[in-house]
Amino acid sequence: MEISFKExxxxxxxxxxxxxxxxxxxxxxxxxxxxxxxxxxxHPDVETVYERVRERLPTVSLDTVYRTMWMLLDLxxxxxxxxxxxxxxxxxxxxxxxxxxxSRCGLTRDFYSEELDGIKIPESVKDFGSIEKAHLEVxxxxxxxxxxxxxxxxxxxxx
Amino acid sequence: MEISFKExxxxxxxxxxxxxxxxxxxxxxxxxxxxxxxxxxxHPDVETVYERVRERLPTVSLDTVYRTMWMLLDLxxxxxxxxxxxxxxxxxxxxxxxxxxxSRCGLTRDFYSEELDGIKIPESVKDFGSIEKAHLEVxxxxxxxxxxxxxxxxxxxxx
DNA sequence: TCTTAAATAAGAACGATTGTCAATAACATA
DNA sequence: TATGTTATTGACAATCGTTCTTATTTAAGA
Numbered sequence: 001m002e003i004s005f006k007e008x009x010x011x012x013x014x015x016x017x018x019x020x021x022x023x024x025x026x027x028x029x030x031x032x033x034x035x036x037x038x039x040x041x042x043h044p045d046v047e048t049v050y051e052r053v054r055e056r057l058p059t060v061s062l063d064t065v066y067r068t069m070w071m072l073l074d075l076x077x078x079x080x081x082x083x084x085x086x087x088x089x090x091x092x093x094x095x096x097x098x099x100x101x102x103s104r105c106g107l108t109r110d111f112y113s114e115e116l117d118g119i120k121i122p123e124s125v126k127d128f129g130s131i132e133k134a135h136l137e138v139x140x141x142x143x144x145x146x147x148x149x150x151x152x153x154x155x156x157x158x159x
Numbered sequence: 160m161e162i163s164f165k166e167x168x169x170x171x172x173x174x175x176x177x178x179x180x181x182x183x184x185x186x187x188x189x190x191x192x193x194x195x196x197x198x199x200x201x202h203p204d205v206e207t208v209y210e211r212v213r214e215r216l217p218t219v220s221l222d223t224v225y226r227t228m229w230m231l232l233d234l235x236x237x238x239x240x241x242x243x244x245x246x247x248x249x250x251x252x253x254x255x256x257x258x259x260x261x262s263r264c265g266l267t268r269d270f271y272s273e274e275l276d277g278i279k280i281p282e283s284v285k286d287f288g289s290i291e292k293a294h295l296e297v298x299x300x301x302x303x304x305x306x307x308x309x310x311x312x313x314x315x316x317x318x
Numbered sequence: 319t320c321t322t323a324a325a326t327a328a329g330a331a332c333g334a335t336t337g338t339c340a341a342t343a344a345c346a347t348a
Numbered sequence: 349t350a351t352g353t354t355a356t357t358g359a360c361a362a363t364c365g366t367t368c369t370t371a372t373t374t375a376a377g378a
Contacts, residue, residue: 011251025344025355039253043267045246046335066335069249081248081258081267083243085335087204087365089240090228092170092196096373099240100287108202108240113281121297122272128259129301137296138280142288184324184375206365220327225366244366246334 002041011038018075032057033068034077043081083108098135102142111138161200170197176232191216192227210235224317242267257294261301270297 003011015034019026028079038053044052057097072078083089096117097110102159114138125131162170169250174193178185192248195211196203209224231237241247255276256269275295284290 023181025346027356029357034251037249043248043250044171045248047246049249059358062334062358063336064189064357067356072310073249077253078249078251079253079316084247087206088204088206089203090196090208090232090237091240092193092237094200094236094238099245100284100290102288103291105285109287110289111281111284115279116281119278119295119296120274122270122275125259125270125297126264128268128270129299131297131299131304132262133299134295134297136278136280136293138284138290138293140288140290146288148171186325186375194323218327221365222328222367224325226325 003039008039010037015077018077022075024071028057029053029060029064029072030068032060033065034072037069037078038070096133096135098138100138100140100142102145102147103139104141107142107144162172162198167194167198172270174231174236177236181234183230187216188219188223189230191219196228196231196237234267255292255294257297259282259297259299259301261304262298263300263304266301266303 012031012035015031015038016026019030032053033049036049036141040049040052046062046065046069049069050060050062053060053065069078073080073084083101086106089106091110093110095112097112098116100111101107101110113136119136121131121134128142163298171190171194174190174197176186178189183189191212192208195208199208199211205224205228208228209219209221211288212219213222228237232239232243233246245265248265248267249318250269252269259268259270260266272295276297278293280290280293313314
Protein backbone atom coordinates (compact mmCIF):
# COMPACT_ATOMS: atom_id res chain seq x y z
CA MET A 1 0.00 0.00 0.00
CA GLU A 2 0.95 3.60 -0.62
CA ILE A 3 3.51 2.96 -3.33
CA SER A 4 2.79 5.06 -6.43
CA PHE A 5 1.20 3.43 -9.47
CA LYS A 6 4.22 4.40 -11.49
CA GLU A 7 6.66 2.69 -9.16
CA UNK A 8 4.41 -0.35 -8.71
CA UNK A 9 4.11 -0.74 -12.46
CA UNK A 10 7.84 -0.44 -12.86
CA UNK A 11 8.25 -3.25 -10.36
CA UNK A 12 5.57 -5.37 -12.03
CA UNK A 13 7.34 -5.00 -15.38
CA UNK A 14 10.61 -6.07 -13.84
CA UNK A 15 8.83 -9.01 -12.27
CA UNK A 16 7.26 -10.25 -15.50
CA UNK A 17 10.55 -9.98 -17.29
CA UNK A 18 12.50 -11.79 -14.58
CA UNK A 19 9.96 -14.53 -14.12
CA UNK A 20 9.85 -15.36 -17.82
CA UNK A 21 13.59 -15.26 -18.02
CA UNK A 22 13.74 -17.74 -15.16
CA UNK A 23 11.44 -20.04 -17.09
CA UNK A 24 8.85 -20.37 -14.36
CA UNK A 25 5.17 -20.08 -15.09
CA UNK A 26 3.30 -16.83 -14.72
CA UNK A 27 0.29 -17.66 -12.58
CA UNK A 28 -2.44 -15.42 -11.23
CA UNK A 29 -1.27 -16.24 -7.73
CA UNK A 30 2.27 -15.12 -8.43
CA UNK A 31 1.12 -11.95 -10.11
CA UNK A 32 -1.16 -11.01 -7.24
CA UNK A 33 1.38 -11.90 -4.59
CA UNK A 34 4.03 -9.82 -6.26
CA UNK A 35 1.61 -6.96 -6.76
CA UNK A 36 0.94 -6.91 -3.04
CA UNK A 37 4.57 -6.84 -2.00
CA UNK A 38 5.52 -4.42 -4.77
CA UNK A 39 2.88 -1.93 -3.67
CA UNK A 40 3.54 -2.22 0.06
CA UNK A 41 5.42 0.41 1.96
CA UNK A 42 5.40 -1.50 5.22
CA HIS A 43 7.55 -4.60 4.64
CA PRO A 44 4.87 -7.16 5.48
CA ASP A 45 5.42 -10.70 6.72
CA VAL A 46 4.03 -13.75 4.91
CA GLU A 47 0.79 -13.81 6.87
CA THR A 48 0.10 -10.16 6.05
CA VAL A 49 0.83 -10.69 2.37
CA TYR A 50 -1.51 -13.67 2.46
CA GLU A 51 -4.34 -11.60 3.92
CA ARG A 52 -3.88 -8.87 1.35
CA VAL A 53 -3.75 -11.30 -1.55
CA ARG A 54 -6.96 -12.96 -0.37
CA GLU A 55 -8.84 -9.72 -0.88
CA ARG A 56 -8.46 -10.20 -4.62
CA LEU A 57 -7.90 -13.94 -4.74
CA PRO A 58 -9.90 -15.52 -1.90
CA THR A 59 -8.88 -19.09 -2.67
CA VAL A 60 -5.13 -18.61 -2.49
CA SER A 61 -3.39 -20.83 0.04
CA LEU A 62 -0.86 -19.78 2.61
CA ASP A 63 1.60 -22.34 1.24
CA THR A 64 1.55 -20.69 -2.12
CA VAL A 65 2.39 -17.36 -0.56
CA TYR A 66 5.32 -18.92 1.28
CA ARG A 67 6.58 -20.67 -1.82
CA THR A 68 6.22 -17.57 -3.93
CA MET A 69 8.00 -15.31 -1.45
CA TRP A 70 11.04 -17.57 -1.36
CA MET A 71 10.98 -17.82 -5.13
CA LEU A 72 10.92 -14.04 -5.43
CA LEU A 73 13.83 -13.90 -3.02
CA ASP A 74 15.79 -16.42 -5.09
CA LEU A 75 15.09 -14.41 -8.22
CA UNK A 76 16.42 -11.32 -6.50
CA UNK A 77 13.14 -9.45 -6.90
CA UNK A 78 12.64 -8.87 -3.22
CA UNK A 79 14.81 -8.98 -0.13
CA UNK A 80 14.22 -9.70 3.52
CA UNK A 81 14.71 -7.46 6.48
CA UNK A 82 17.44 -9.00 8.56
CA UNK A 83 18.62 -12.50 7.90
CA UNK A 84 16.11 -14.58 6.00
CA UNK A 85 14.91 -17.97 7.25
CA UNK A 86 17.23 -17.45 10.17
CA UNK A 87 16.45 -17.71 13.85
CA UNK A 88 16.82 -14.83 16.21
CA UNK A 89 20.45 -14.19 17.02
CA UNK A 90 21.95 -12.33 19.94
CA UNK A 91 24.68 -9.82 20.53
CA UNK A 92 26.28 -9.03 23.88
CA UNK A 93 28.39 -6.24 22.45
CA UNK A 94 26.81 -3.08 23.78
CA UNK A 95 29.48 -0.73 22.43
CA UNK A 96 28.79 1.26 19.31
CA UNK A 97 29.54 -1.10 16.49
CA UNK A 98 28.57 -2.15 13.01
CA UNK A 99 27.98 -5.48 11.29
CA UNK A 100 29.33 -7.42 8.41
CA UNK A 101 26.84 -10.12 7.38
CA UNK A 102 27.44 -12.92 4.91
CA SER A 103 24.46 -13.18 2.58
CA ARG A 104 25.12 -16.87 1.98
CA CYS A 105 25.65 -18.38 5.41
CA GLY A 106 24.63 -15.63 7.82
CA LEU A 107 28.04 -15.29 9.44
CA THR A 108 28.04 -11.99 11.30
CA ARG A 109 31.02 -10.07 12.64
CA ASP A 110 31.35 -6.77 14.41
CA PHE A 111 33.54 -3.93 13.30
CA TYR A 112 34.23 -0.47 14.64
CA SER A 113 34.57 2.91 13.05
CA GLU A 114 34.46 6.22 14.81
CA GLU A 115 33.80 7.86 11.51
CA LEU A 116 30.68 5.78 10.98
CA ASP A 117 29.53 6.31 14.55
CA GLY A 118 29.29 10.00 13.80
CA ILE A 119 27.13 9.57 10.71
CA LYS A 120 24.62 12.29 9.96
CA ILE A 121 21.08 10.96 9.73
CA PRO A 122 18.77 12.96 7.45
CA GLU A 123 16.41 15.26 9.32
CA SER A 124 13.44 13.74 7.50
CA VAL A 125 13.91 10.48 9.39
CA LYS A 126 12.65 12.22 12.51
CA ASP A 127 9.24 12.32 10.85
CA PHE A 128 9.04 8.59 11.55
CA GLY A 129 9.89 8.94 15.23
CA SER A 130 12.67 9.53 17.73
CA ILE A 131 16.13 8.19 16.99
CA GLU A 132 17.92 6.03 19.55
CA LYS A 133 20.84 4.61 17.64
CA ALA A 134 22.07 3.63 14.22
CA HIS A 135 24.45 1.13 12.78
CA LEU A 136 25.68 0.17 9.39
CA GLU A 137 24.84 -3.26 8.02
CA VAL A 138 27.37 -4.36 5.44
CA UNK A 139 26.26 -7.33 3.36
CA UNK A 140 28.71 -9.44 1.43
CA UNK A 141 30.10 -12.94 1.05
CA UNK A 142 32.45 -14.22 3.70
CA UNK A 143 35.76 -15.81 2.77
CA UNK A 144 34.64 -19.32 3.60
CA UNK A 145 31.58 -19.08 1.36
CA UNK A 146 33.56 -17.41 -1.40
CA UNK A 147 35.91 -20.39 -1.37
CA UNK A 148 33.08 -22.85 -1.86
CA UNK A 149 32.05 -23.68 -5.42
CA UNK A 150 28.30 -24.02 -5.02
CA UNK A 151 26.85 -20.52 -5.29
CA UNK A 152 23.24 -21.49 -4.52
CA UNK A 153 23.82 -23.71 -1.49
CA UNK A 154 23.13 -21.13 1.18
CA UNK A 155 23.12 -23.42 4.18
CA UNK A 156 25.42 -24.26 7.05
CA UNK A 157 28.26 -22.36 8.66
CA UNK A 158 26.00 -20.07 10.60
CA UNK A 159 28.76 -19.30 13.06
CA MET B 160 34.10 -17.55 21.95
CA GLU B 161 37.14 -15.51 21.12
CA ILE B 162 36.23 -12.49 23.21
CA SER B 163 39.13 -11.47 25.50
CA PHE B 164 39.01 -12.39 29.17
CA LYS B 165 39.16 -8.74 30.03
CA GLU B 166 36.15 -7.85 27.94
CA UNK B 167 34.23 -10.93 29.06
CA UNK B 168 34.88 -10.08 32.68
CA UNK B 169 33.77 -6.53 32.11
CA UNK B 170 30.51 -7.84 30.69
CA UNK B 171 30.10 -10.33 33.53
CA UNK B 172 30.52 -7.54 36.06
CA UNK B 173 27.91 -5.44 34.27
CA UNK B 174 25.63 -8.47 34.24
CA UNK B 175 25.91 -9.17 37.97
CA UNK B 176 25.28 -5.55 38.77
CA UNK B 177 22.26 -5.28 36.48
CA UNK B 178 20.71 -8.54 37.53
CA UNK B 179 20.90 -7.66 41.24
CA UNK B 180 19.55 -4.22 40.54
CA UNK B 181 16.62 -5.79 38.73
CA UNK B 182 15.90 -7.91 41.80
CA UNK B 183 16.00 -11.21 39.98
CA UNK B 184 17.81 -14.19 41.35
CA UNK B 185 21.37 -14.99 40.37
CA UNK B 186 21.33 -18.63 39.34
CA UNK B 187 24.06 -20.83 37.95
CA UNK B 188 22.05 -21.18 34.76
CA UNK B 189 21.85 -17.44 34.26
CA UNK B 190 25.52 -16.95 34.97
CA UNK B 191 26.55 -19.65 32.54
CA UNK B 192 24.17 -18.52 29.85
CA UNK B 193 25.38 -14.98 30.11
CA UNK B 194 28.97 -16.12 30.13
CA UNK B 195 28.41 -17.92 26.85
CA UNK B 196 26.82 -15.00 25.08
CA UNK B 197 29.25 -12.50 26.60
CA UNK B 198 32.23 -14.45 25.34
CA UNK B 199 30.84 -15.18 21.88
CA UNK B 200 32.02 -13.31 18.85
CA UNK B 201 29.57 -14.99 16.51
CA HIS B 202 26.11 -13.83 17.61
CA PRO B 203 24.67 -17.27 18.28
CA ASP B 204 21.02 -18.25 18.21
CA VAL B 205 19.26 -19.84 21.20
CA GLU B 206 19.99 -23.39 20.13
CA THR B 207 23.69 -22.64 19.81
CA VAL B 208 23.81 -20.94 23.19
CA TYR B 209 22.04 -23.97 24.63
CA GLU B 210 24.63 -26.34 23.23
CA ARG B 211 27.51 -24.26 24.55
CA VAL B 212 25.97 -23.93 27.99
CA ARG B 213 25.43 -27.68 28.17
CA GLU B 214 29.18 -28.25 27.96
CA ARG B 215 29.48 -26.83 31.46
CA LEU B 216 25.95 -27.41 32.69
CA PRO B 217 24.64 -30.60 31.07
CA THR B 218 21.24 -30.53 32.73
CA VAL B 219 20.20 -27.07 31.61
CA SER B 220 16.95 -27.00 29.67
CA LEU B 221 16.28 -25.25 26.41
CA ASP B 222 13.40 -23.29 27.99
CA THR B 223 15.72 -21.81 30.52
CA VAL B 224 17.97 -20.57 27.78
CA TYR B 225 15.01 -19.04 25.97
CA ARG B 226 13.69 -17.40 29.12
CA THR B 227 17.09 -16.12 30.09
CA MET B 228 17.82 -14.66 26.67
CA TRP B 229 14.58 -12.68 26.67
CA MET B 230 15.29 -11.55 30.20
CA LEU B 231 18.76 -10.36 29.22
CA LEU B 232 17.18 -8.52 26.34
CA ASP B 233 14.66 -6.86 28.64
CA LEU B 234 17.45 -5.83 30.98
CA UNK B 235 19.30 -4.27 28.07
CA UNK B 236 22.33 -6.51 28.53
CA UNK B 237 22.17 -7.98 25.08
CA UNK B 238 20.47 -7.10 21.82
CA UNK B 239 19.20 -9.06 18.86
CA UNK B 240 20.31 -8.91 15.28
CA UNK B 241 17.37 -7.69 13.28
CA UNK B 242 13.91 -7.55 14.75
CA UNK B 243 13.47 -9.79 17.76
CA UNK B 244 10.62 -12.27 18.07
CA UNK B 245 9.44 -11.09 14.68
CA UNK B 246 8.65 -13.14 11.61
CA UNK B 247 10.56 -12.71 8.40
CA UNK B 248 9.54 -9.55 6.60
CA UNK B 249 9.98 -8.63 2.97
CA UNK B 250 11.03 -5.63 0.96
CA UNK B 251 10.38 -5.10 -2.73
CA UNK B 252 12.35 -1.87 -2.83
CA UNK B 253 15.49 -2.75 -4.74
CA UNK B 254 16.83 0.82 -4.90
CA UNK B 255 19.57 1.90 -2.55
CA UNK B 256 17.81 2.76 0.66
CA UNK B 257 18.04 2.75 4.41
CA UNK B 258 15.70 1.75 7.21
CA UNK B 259 14.08 3.32 10.20
CA UNK B 260 12.91 0.61 12.61
CA UNK B 261 10.73 1.10 15.67
CA SER B 262 12.20 -0.86 18.57
CA ARG B 263 8.78 -1.21 20.19
CA CYS B 264 6.46 -2.37 17.42
CA GLY B 265 8.78 -3.22 14.55
CA LEU B 266 7.37 -0.62 12.17
CA THR B 267 9.88 -0.22 9.36
CA ARG B 268 10.12 2.58 6.82
CA ASP B 269 12.52 3.32 4.01
CA PHE B 270 14.42 6.52 3.60
CA TYR B 271 16.93 7.75 1.05
CA SER B 272 20.16 9.65 1.30
CA GLU B 273 22.75 9.99 -1.42
CA GLU B 274 25.22 11.04 1.22
CA LEU B 275 24.73 7.80 3.11
CA ASP B 276 24.83 5.75 -0.08
CA GLY B 277 28.40 6.97 -0.57
CA ILE B 278 29.58 5.94 2.88
CA LYS B 279 33.17 4.80 3.22
CA ILE B 280 33.44 1.34 4.69
CA PRO B 281 36.66 0.67 6.62
CA GLU B 282 39.21 -1.35 4.69
CA SER B 283 39.45 -3.84 7.52
CA VAL B 284 35.93 -5.08 6.78
CA LYS B 285 37.27 -6.69 3.63
CA ASP B 286 39.10 -9.14 5.89
CA PHE B 287 35.71 -10.71 6.54
CA GLY B 288 34.84 -11.07 2.87
CA SER B 289 33.70 -9.25 -0.23
CA ILE B 290 31.29 -6.35 0.12
CA GLU B 291 28.08 -6.27 -1.90
CA LYS B 292 26.08 -3.49 -0.35
CA ALA B 293 25.52 -1.58 2.84
CA HIS B 294 22.66 0.20 4.46
CA LEU B 295 22.08 2.13 7.61
CA GLU B 296 19.69 0.77 10.19
CA VAL B 297 18.27 3.53 12.35
CA UNK B 298 16.53 2.31 15.49
CA UNK B 299 14.10 4.48 17.40
CA UNK B 300 10.52 4.74 18.60
CA UNK B 301 7.83 5.55 16.05
CA UNK B 302 5.33 8.32 16.70
CA UNK B 303 2.46 5.93 17.35
CA UNK B 304 4.39 4.04 20.02
CA UNK B 305 5.71 7.24 21.55
CA UNK B 306 2.13 8.40 21.97
CA UNK B 307 1.14 5.28 23.86
CA UNK B 308 1.55 5.25 27.65
CA UNK B 309 2.71 1.68 28.22
CA UNK B 310 6.47 1.56 27.66
CA UNK B 311 6.85 -2.19 28.12
CA UNK B 312 3.98 -3.43 25.95
CA UNK B 313 5.92 -4.01 22.79
CA UNK B 314 3.21 -5.70 20.77
CA UNK B 315 0.86 -4.83 17.91
CA UNK B 316 1.05 -2.27 15.17
CA UNK B 317 3.59 -4.19 13.16
CA UNK B 318 2.62 -2.32 10.01
C1' DT C 319 18.56 -22.83 59.52
C1' DC C 320 13.96 -21.81 57.89
C1' DT C 321 10.66 -19.65 54.92
C1' DT C 322 8.96 -18.11 50.78
C1' DA C 323 8.75 -16.64 46.31
C1' DA C 324 11.15 -17.19 42.12
C1' DA C 325 13.39 -20.22 38.89
C1' DT C 326 14.09 -24.67 36.98
C1' DA C 327 13.33 -29.10 34.14
C1' DA C 328 10.25 -31.86 31.66
C1' DG C 329 7.01 -32.49 28.63
C1' DA C 330 2.77 -30.95 26.44
C1' DA C 331 1.05 -27.40 23.51
C1' DC C 332 1.29 -23.94 20.20
C1' DG C 333 2.28 -21.45 15.99
C1' DA C 334 5.01 -20.73 11.91
C1' DT C 335 6.89 -23.03 8.09
C1' DT C 336 7.59 -26.96 5.02
C1' DG C 337 6.60 -31.44 2.79
C1' DT C 338 3.44 -34.67 0.29
C1' DC C 339 0.31 -35.63 -3.21
C1' DA C 340 -3.69 -35.56 -6.16
C1' DA C 341 -5.99 -32.15 -8.97
C1' DT C 342 -5.39 -28.13 -11.90
C1' DA C 343 -3.63 -24.80 -15.08
C1' DA C 344 0.19 -22.61 -17.97
C1' DC C 345 2.47 -22.93 -22.05
C1' DA C 346 4.56 -25.20 -26.09
C1' DT C 347 3.28 -27.57 -29.97
C1' DA C 348 0.35 -29.36 -33.41
C1' DT D 349 -7.84 -23.51 -31.18
C1' DA D 350 -7.22 -28.04 -29.07
C1' DT D 351 -3.91 -31.14 -26.71
C1' DG D 352 -0.07 -33.00 -24.05
C1' DT D 353 3.43 -32.19 -20.79
C1' DT D 354 4.94 -30.51 -16.71
C1' DA D 355 5.07 -27.03 -13.19
C1' DT D 356 2.05 -25.22 -9.82
C1' DT D 357 -1.63 -25.19 -6.74
C1' DG D 358 -4.52 -26.21 -2.51
C1' DA D 359 -5.41 -29.26 1.24
C1' DC D 360 -3.68 -31.33 4.93
C1' DA D 361 -0.16 -33.73 7.45
C1' DA D 362 4.33 -33.19 9.40
C1' DT D 363 8.11 -30.66 11.30
C1' DC D 364 10.61 -27.38 13.84
C1' DG D 365 11.25 -23.46 16.84
C1' DT D 366 9.24 -21.38 20.76
C1' DT D 367 6.14 -20.96 24.72
C1' DC D 368 3.15 -22.69 28.38
C1' DT D 369 2.05 -25.63 32.49
C1' DT D 370 3.19 -27.81 36.57
C1' DA D 371 5.62 -30.10 40.09
C1' DT D 372 10.10 -29.65 42.08
C1' DT D 373 14.16 -27.22 43.41
C1' DT D 374 16.81 -23.30 44.82
C1' DA D 375 18.33 -18.41 46.03
C1' DA D 376 18.14 -15.06 49.34
C1' DG D 377 16.44 -12.75 53.28
C1' DA D 378 14.61 -13.44 58.16
